[in-house]
Amino acid sequence: MRRVVYFTDSDGFGGAERVLLTLLAHLDRTRWDPVLAHTGSSAIQPLIDGATALEIPHWPIQPLPEGLGGAGRVPDLARALRGRGVDVFHAQLTWPLACKYPLAAAVLGRVPAVLATVHSYPSFTMTRATELQQRALGSCVGRYIAVSDDLRAQLLGRMPWPPERISVVHNGIDVDADTPPADPQLRAAICGGSELPVVLAASRLDRGKGLDVLLDAAAEVEGACFAIAGEGPQRRALSRRIAELGLEDRVRLLGWREDLRELLAASDVFVQPSRNEALSIAVLEAMAVGRPVVATDAGGTRESVEDGVTGVLVPPGDAGALAAALGAVLEDPARRAAFSAAGAARARAAFSAQAMTAGTTAIYDELLAGA
Numbered sequence: 385m386r387r388v389v390y391f392t393d394s395d396g397f398g399g400a401e402r403v404l405l406t407l408l409a410h411l412d413r414t415r416w417d418p419v420l421a422h423t424g425s426s427a428i429q430p431l432i433d434g435a436t437a438l439e440i441p442h443w444p445i446q447p448l449p450e451g452l453g454g455a456g457r458v459p460d461l462a463r464a465l466r467g468r469g470v471d472v473f474h475a476q477l478t479w480p481l482a483c484k485y486p487l488a489a490a491v492l493g494r495v496p497a498v499l500a501t502v503h504s505y506p507s508f509t510m511t512r513a514t515e516l517q518q519r520a521l522g523s524c525v526g527r528y529i530a531v532s533d534d535l536r537a538q539l540l541g542r543m544p545w546p547p548e549r550i551s552v553v554h555n556g557i558d559v560d561a562d563t564p565p566a567d568p569q570l571r572a573a574i575c576g577g578s579e580l581p582v583v584l585a586a587s588r589l590d591r592g593k594g595l596d597v598l599l600d601a602a603a604e605v606e607g608a609c610f611a612i613a614g615e616g617p618q619r620r621a622l623s624r625r626i627a628e629l630g631l632e633d634r635v636r637l638l639g640w641r642e643d644l645r646e647l648l649a650a651s652d653v654f655v656q657p658s659r660n661e662a663l664s665i666a667v668l669e670a671m672a673v674g675r676p677v678v679a680t681d682a683g684g685t686r687e688s689v690e691d692g693v694t695g696v697l698v699p700p701g702d703a704g705a706l707a708a709a710l711g712a713v714l715e716d717p718a719r720r721a722a723f724s725a726a727g728a729a730r731a732r733a734a735f736s737a738q739a740m741t742a743g744t745t746a747i748y749d750e751l752l753a754g755a
């Protein structure tokens with residue numbers, strides 16, 4: 385049995401962490417012995433709890449921050465990895481420059497298979513020194529996994545990593561999970577008892593998710609209630625904007641929720657207004673549950689939502705186009721039904737947890753065979 389360390393330095397629980405939990409849940413435990421390594425952020429407690437429920441141990445390590453402080457801890461982590469007999473070190477990158485020192489420690493510790501999954505590509509600046517560091521690291525890391533074809537293209541255009549070491553494994557979800565029945569009480573609760581159609585969004589509350597654009601669109605779609613599930617740094621700003629637009633009776637910020645599938649079952653349309661997106665787990669979940677999707681044509685979303693077939697795509701940042709698309713879908717039950725059926729079929733065929741896990745572990749086998 386091969387020991388696999390899954391490392392994250394994330395300070396939040398979002399799509400990347402949900403993907404990791406799904407991967408952990410579907411590993412063949414007769415072949416792989418997983419350990420979750422993390423830097424102790426309290427914000428990832430749902431990830432730790434999920435791993436614990438799967439009987440996967442977790443390993444808190446000291447943070448390795450940018451600069452000499454983080455670099456100085458690399459040798460200790462390398463020795464710890466050797467001491468644990470780690471066969472595979474799989475880092476989870478919430479952006480392309482994350483986990484630099486832990487990856488270096490895995491290389492220094494002579495872990496046979498070292499790889500990293502890149503979960504998103506926000507806007508960032510890379511100095512000449514950082515570029516040189518990434519070039520050196522990229523020559524040693526066995527594989528970088530992009531979660532969408534679009535993300536791979538962005539990495540090829542920007543990161544100094546060998547192109548042949550950048551692969552694509554699409555995010556996956558548990559397509560076999562039961563779809564809960566619509567709960568009228570939940571539906572009433574998330575929209576204050578309103579009988580209007582329910583439009584649901586679910587994401588981290590940060591600018592990249594475009595929720596400010598969604599609020600402007602919601603002001604134009606008077607015949608619907610909007611619910612936004614998630615937490616993040618923009619919560620206060622979004623609350624202010626809701627008040628400014630006079631939307632307190634039609635827009636609810638639900639906070640952190642663990643019942644995404646139940647919320648989806650209680651809604652009529654799912655909306656994803658992101659400015660940038662690698663491959664949204666929430667969109668895949670919505671498709672699997674059979675909810676029509678209206679989303680922005682950002683990043684890898686086109687790889688999941690086929691415009692006019694499984695949902696509607698609009699330009700990022702265009703509140704008017706988003707409002708028009710939402711209004712048109714809400715007013716056409718037959719179109720919603722067609723999107724629902726096509727989306728559920730596509731999620732099952734292309735984005736299963738089994739396919740994601742098989743693609744990931746095939747890379748483990750390839751790297752171990754060549755070690």
